[in-house]
Amino acid sequence: MNSLILAWHYICHYKGKTAIMISCVTLTVFLPLTLHQVLNQFQSQILHRAEQTPLVVGAKGSRFDLALHALYFKAQISDTLSMKDVQQIQASGYAKAIPLHVRFTAKNYPVVGTSLEYTQFRKLTVEQGRGLMQIGDCLVGAEVAKEFSLKPGDRLLTDPDNIFDIGGTYPLSMKVVGVLGKSYTADDDAVFVDVKTSWIIAGIGHGHQQLGTSEDEKVILERETSHVVANAALVHHTEITPKNIASFHFCFFDQFF
Numbered sequence: 001m002n003s004l005i006l007a008w009h010y011i012c013h014y015k016g017k018t019a020i021m022i023s024c025v026t027l028t029v030f031l032p033l034t035l036h037q038v039l040n041q042f043q044s045q046i047l048h049r050a051e052q053t054p055l056v057v058g059a060k061g062s063r064f065d066l067a068l069h070a071l072y073f074k075a076q077i078s079d080t081l082s083m084k085d086v087q088q089i090q091a092s093g094y095a096k097a098i099p100l101h102v103r104f105t106a107k108n109y110p111v112v113g114t115s116l117e118y119t120q121f122r123k124l125t126v127e128q129g130r131g132l133m134q135i136g137d138c139l140v141g142a143e144v145a146k147e148f149s150l151k152p153g154d155r156l157l158t159d160p161d162n163i164f165d166i167g168g169t170y171p172l173s174m175k176v177v178g179v180l181g182k183s184y185t186a187d188d189d190a191v192f193v194d195v196k197t198s199w200i201i202a203g204i205g206h207g208h209q210q211l212g213t214s215e216d217e218k219v220i221l222e223r224e225t226s227h228v229v230a231n232a233a234l235v236h237h238t239e240i241t242p243k244n245i246a247s248f249h250f251c252f253f254d255q256f257f
Contacts, residue, residue: 113198
């Protein structure tokens, strides 16, 4: 009893030391338990997204990079497949193929070119606005919309692929048509467009001024009965509007993804 009384008086006298000792013991006991719980929750979220994805198909290369690329839009893959492969998978009847073209960014967030089936597959809902209807439209994830205060009707510009390549592709001003509801997955930190829009960002598809007036002769290098070749002075559209959407076309339709 004397020892307990002495200890009690010590605690009452040295309140600061006692508080520090109790805090250290508490952290020593509960920190590993809390860390273990957080890691378990993180692992379950990762496994849940992976288990929802039956199969990822890609070109020959690192399977780990391919999985990170398809599930979290993080890693870059060295090679790509074409839309012909998607058509072959669809024709086989064994699976529903959903293309993913993840090469470009907007405000450092990945721009994911895909089909309408992706939002259904991931069970994503449009919280504000509407879904994708035409080229140039984009859906922004919840975190992207929150960080930049984006709402339907705003414009979002893609990042230049290479700022030192003055002859490279032009950044595309995309129209924000909808904001996705929060899913607590990688989809919250992404911008979704139709796969054809991603081809336009890549420069495979483009729109430009119509060549038909005498003023356009200065941009024409060669004129044939079947085609017209223009020089670099030809004005390319960097924004898709109802007035110029008909001028957009693609060089070929088996673009890689």
